[in-house]
Amino acid sequence: MIRKTLAIFLLVALFGCAPKEQNAEAERPDLYFDIEQLLDEQQGLLAAETLTLNKRVTINGETESFEAVIANEKEWKSQFQLFYAANINKFGLVDAYNKETLAVGDGITKDIYTSKSPKNLVQVIECAYQNESLTEVRVQTKDNNIIYQVENEYLLRFNQGLLTSYTITANESMILKKDMQMEMVAEIVH
Numbered sequence: 693m694i695r696k697t698l699a700i701f702l703l704v705a706l707f708g709c710a711p712k713e714q715n716a717e718a719e720r721p722d723l724y725f726d727i728e729q730l731l732d733e734q735q736g737l738l739a740a741e742t743l744t745l746n747k748r749v750t751i752n753g754e755t756e757s758f759e760a761v762i763a764n765e766k767e768w769k770s771q772f773q774l775f776y777a778a779n780i781n782k783f784g785l786v787d788a789y790n791k792e793t794l795a796v797g798d799g800i801t802k803d804i805y806t807s808k809s810p811k812n813l814v815q816v817i818e819c820a821y822q823n824e825s826l827t828e829v830r831v832q833t834k835d836n837n838i839i840y841q842v843e844n845e846y847l848l849r850f851n852q853g854l855l856t857s858y859t860i861t862a863n864e865s866m867i868l869k870k871d872m873q874m875e876m877v878a879e880i881v882h
Contacts (some may be wrong), residue, residue, distance in 0.1 A: 724789055724805050725819055726781045727829065730848075732853045735768040744881040745771070751874045771878070774860060775846055778831045780805065780814050788812060799823040810834070826850050840866040856880055 742763045749756050762768055769776075780789060789805045789812075796802060801824075805817040805875045815832050822830040831846040847859040 723786060725817055727775060728779050731772050731775055735765040737766040737854055738768050746879045746881060750875045752872060761809045778814050778846060
């Protein structure tokens with residue numbers, strides 16, 4: 693009897709919950725700007741040809757430049773990991789952001805997603821459009837506690853629907869350590 697009950701319990705646990713999770717994910721509404729979908733699309737477009745990525749990294753005033761040849765989607769995805777981490781289009785963040793759309797003029801509009809709580813890692817995502825074509829995505833993150841404070845800004849720039857460059861800026865303050873300022877600018881050479 694115990695074996696039969698245990699077997700039924702295991703079957704329900706293994707198979708009873710899986711379809712509901714898959715269906716919930718499939719029915720997920722678009723809550724906010726979907727940066728993951730954007731990056732996935734860009735990886736496909738960029739991987740269609742072998743491109744050079746020119747990077748300039750400045751840490752506390754010292755600059756180093758280098759270039760890398762990026763040939764496939766996996767390599768592009770590794771370049772965008774910080775941007776993927778800035779995804780706010782999740783069920784756990786339902787109603788966590790306010791959305792505001794501004795008409796700036798000359799065909800330029802901005803969608804701005806602002807966190808309702810200072811505890812959210814992503815504080816702002818701002819998407820700029822020129823005549824309804826995405827030209828820029830700016831992300832501001834903030835993480836702090838009693839030991840450290842980190843503020844980052846990530847910027848993606850587009851031309852005719854294709855990513856042309858991205859910038860990552862970080863400012864870190866930590867107890868008993870010297871403050872660090874870092875900027876990485878990457879330009880995609882077609």
